[in-house]
Amino acid sequence: MEGECYINIKTLIYENSEVKEVNVEAYIESGKDEILLKGTDNCEQIIRYSVNAIKNVELKIPKGRICINVNPAISAEGQTSLFLAVTAGILFSGLQTNIFEDRYMIGELLPAGKIKEYRYNDIVLEYGIKRGISKYIMPCGNGTLYDIIHIKTLRELYEKAECRKNPGLSRITEIALSGMHNTFMTGSESCGIEETVRQLPELIKNDDMCILYIKDIHRVDRRKTEILKRYIESGIPEMGDAKLLVFAQAKPCICGEMFELSGKCKCNEMQKRFCMSKLPKSIISGMDIQISVKTNRKQYQETAADIAQRIKRTRQIQEIRYKKTNTKANGMLTRNNIERYCKTDKEAREIYLYYTKKYKLNMTSSGKILRVARTIADISDYEIIKKENIAEALQYRWFDTYRERWDINA
Numbered sequence: 001m002e003g004e005c006y007i008n009i010k011t012l013i014y015e016n017s018e019v020k021e022v023n024v025e026a027y028i029e030s031g032k033d034e035i036l037l038k039g040t041d042n043c044e045q046i047i048r049y050s051v052n053a054i055k056n057v058e059l060k061i062p063k064g065r066i067c068i069n070v071n072p073a074i075s076a077e078g079q080t081s082l083f084l085a086v087t088a089g090i091l092f093s094g095l096q097t098n099i100f101e102d103r104y105m106i107g108e109l110l111p112a113g114k115i116k117e118y119r120y121n122d123i124v125l126e127y128g129i130k131r132g133i134s135k136y137i138m139p140c141g142n143g144t145l146y147d148i149i150h151i152k153t154l155r156e157l158y159e160k161a162e163c164r165k166n167p168g169l170s171r172i173t174e175i176a177l178s179g180m181h182n183t184f185m186t187g188s189e190s191c192g193i194e195e196t197v198r199q200l201p202e203l204i205k206n207d208d209m210c211i212l213y214i215k216d217i218h219r220v221d222r223r224k225t226e227i228l229k230r231y232i233e234s235g236i237p238e239m240g241d242a243k244l245l246v247f248a249q250a251k252p253c254i255c256g257e258m259f260e261l262s263g264k265c266k267c268n269e270m271q272k273r274f275c276m277s278k279l280p281k282s283i284i285s286g287m288d289i290q291i292s293v294k295t296n297r298k299q300y301q302e303t304a305a306d307i308a309q310r311i312k313r314t315r316q317i318q319e320i321r322y323k324k325t326n327t328k329a330n331g332m333l334t335r336n337n338i339e340r341y342c343k344t345d346k347e348a349r350e351i352y353l354y355y356t357k358k359y360k361l362n363m364t365s366s367g368k369i370l371r372v373a374r375t376i377a378d379i380s381d382y383e384i385i386k387k388e389n390i391a392e393a394l395q396y397r398w399f400d401t402y403r404e405r406w407d408i409n410a
């Protein structure tokens with residue numbers, strides 16, 4: 001099982017002569033492979049339908065316990081359009097994508113994996129107009145009237161979601177640079193960490209930041225990493241006027257493929273334990289972002305200039321917010337300031353508290369989640385941190401949320 005994800009697929013459903021805004025929430029946790037569906041009738045049948053459709057387009061069901069919750073509950077009458085959202089929930093429960101953020105997905109899924117227009121499309125769109133909903137994922141529709149991602153098959157949805165935001169390296173580095181977050185990444189040689197880090201200077205327009213890249217941190221002498229540890233604990237180290245942003249990389253196992261989905265890793269338990277025990281745990285704990293990077297087959301469809309522009313804007317938002325303080329960026333927020341500046345909405349607070357308790361995260365660790373969530377919210381220009389921002393930030397506390405592996409090193 002890979003990183004824990006949470007996604008919310010929004011849809012509009014016509015049921016009992018009224019349109020309902022329905023959330024299909026999905027997440028995956030470690031456990032035996034199963035799918036649990038709540039909030040509708042005929043759950044078994046829907047799951048079977050979804051699983052078949054996924055298999056028919058030759059996509060994979062993620063491994064682990066997949067939990068799907070339909071909220072508010074929908075009766076059998078509204079189910080024709082629920083199949084698509086539930087199937088997407090199953091498919092994306094193990095993937096990280098933001099294609100569903102702020103967008104309503106409307107359509108009917110056919111068993112062969114094709115998606116056709118929802119039979120009540122006009123009615124739900126009329127409702128959408130009244131509510132100011134204009135962003136959709138749909139098989140058809142007028143693209144000048146609405147902002148639509150067109151999808152005609154399940155596979156197309158999968159591919160668009162994957163390249164929409166593969167929060168592989170480009171997303172992680174964008175967050176790191178936008179909010180000044182020290183970052184630890186582990187991954188195979190081919191996953192592109194080094195190339196990405198080498199290109200980072202292109203993305204920084206402010207000259208108040210330099211990148212310190214530490215390759216193979218597991219090989220660095222422990223005494224030397226002590227110095228680094230002290231730097232990182234004190235926040236973002238400085239060099240002259242510039243802040244030194246640390247990116248560290250390590251291989252997770254001897255072949256480096258341990259967390260790849262390909263199953264190529266041939267290291268035995270002993271070898272894996274050995275490599276894990278070489279990771280400087282105290283440094284990694286001190287990093288705001290810690291993540292296992294998988295090889296991205298699809299790259300970001302954006303140019304460096306687009307990303308650089310967004311980073312610049314996100315930095316400006318922070319500059320304005322922290323004008324009267326010593327803080328320059330979210331990554332520099334002190335514990336006292338975190339409470340003050342990282343305001344969450346009710347739902348975000350709930351999942352934050354749920355997961356910090358579940359993983360028994362200490363103050364430092366949970367503070368880092370809020371700092372990173374603050375940056376993610378800033379990138380989307382949200383003043384208050386939302387649930388999906390917390391959910392994404394949680395994915396970047398990889399080692400904290402994977403204690404069974406981490407404890408090897410305790």
Ligand SMILES: [Zn+2]
Pocket residue numbers: 253254255256257258265266267
């Ligand atoms: Zn290996």
